[in-house]
Amino acid sequence: MADVVAVIASTHHPFYLRASTATGDDRPPFADEWVRKVEAFRRTLTEARPDVLVxxxxxxxxxxWLDNMPQFLIGKAPFYDANFYNEEREFGLPRMLFTGHEELSAHLLREGLDAGFDLAFSNELRIDHSITCPIITLRPQNDLPIVPVYTNIFAPPLPRPERFVQLGRAIRRIVEDWPDESRVAIIGTGHLSLxxxxxxxxxxxxxDPEFDRRAVEWIASGDLEGCLAEVTLDSLHLPGNATHGFMDFMLMMGVAGEGRKADYVDTYDLFHTMEAYFTWYPRGGRP
Amino acid sequence: MSKYLLNKFLFTVDRDPELVERYREDPAATVEMWEAEYANRILGCHRGESSSWLRFDDAERRALREHDYPGLFRLGAHPFLTLTLFIAMFERDHEPLGFQLEYARRLSHMTLPYPDIST
Structure with missing residues (x-):
């Protein structure tokens, strides 16, 4: 059976690439420390030696788009082009190309459907900065096949937070049941208050720095019960109008497991939003 | 009232570099052209199978014609779509982050709960 060697949850800040590569007067004062933190975070994935990334x-x-909006969608394609014109324009993100892992995609779709998740699928998916940003930060050599999983945190009506957690638990179980010897890392990105x-x-x-502080505590301590007791679709409007992206962190808490403390936690308070980085090693301890 | 159609305008203009520039330079003519030629296109269908019923109401048309992004916010247009397109059009006229902060200032009278963006 496949081995889940790392579970990683992160913010996805589209300005990291531009900030980290800027030089001279263009380099923002927060860039050096940001690079240091990202490179330390990257090592937590590298050390897990994954073969494939969900x-x-x-x-x-x-x-x-709103004429046909899936709540949860899994890509199943041999390749994924990535980043869009408006992400090049606004963030300076490059066009990228990823290799897909169709066999694991098919397994997640089949088993997910049978587990009660009516998953949409796409055989031609161009992926955006919610997935390319963590590749840029965590695996810049972009040398591993991926399985993209898209969630709707953006276009209401949205699934409730509980559903994100349930899907996270299911993804963990389904990957672990995959009859393959691969080492799989499951990586998800979302937002704190935004x-x-x-x-x-x-x-x-x-x-909302107070929400951010509590959110980091929920994630770092694996306090799904406390998080679910307080976070609702309505409550997420209060910390900021794009804070529903926090539900992707909740999905990753579902992947990591109830009560499971993160093995690696780091944050960085930036203008606009707080960065937050978490890694769990399901076998316990850092490799 | 159609928040969906407002969002469709913002979405289809934002992804097309030529339309971004046309909307920046001549918003009234671009909105008129868009409503005539784009509003009823179903993005996943060919042109012979368009919709027949989509149109702006007067308040929506006016907000788009006047580049009135606080008005679009009040009408329940998706804030991410509005922000992205207006940054594309007007960030270039300001200091770094200047437009984004001006945008926040012009919305500073808005309090929670914000207008519903459900479509």
């Missing part, structure tokens, strides 16, 4: 993210109105297109956007910190 990548959980969310399309930001790029390919998926405001986009509203009055609280682009402040000196994230819009």
């Amino acid at each position: 990548m959980v993210g969310s399309d930001h109105f790029h390919q998926l 405001e986009l297109g509203g009055p609280r956007q682009f402040g000196p910190t994230g819009p």
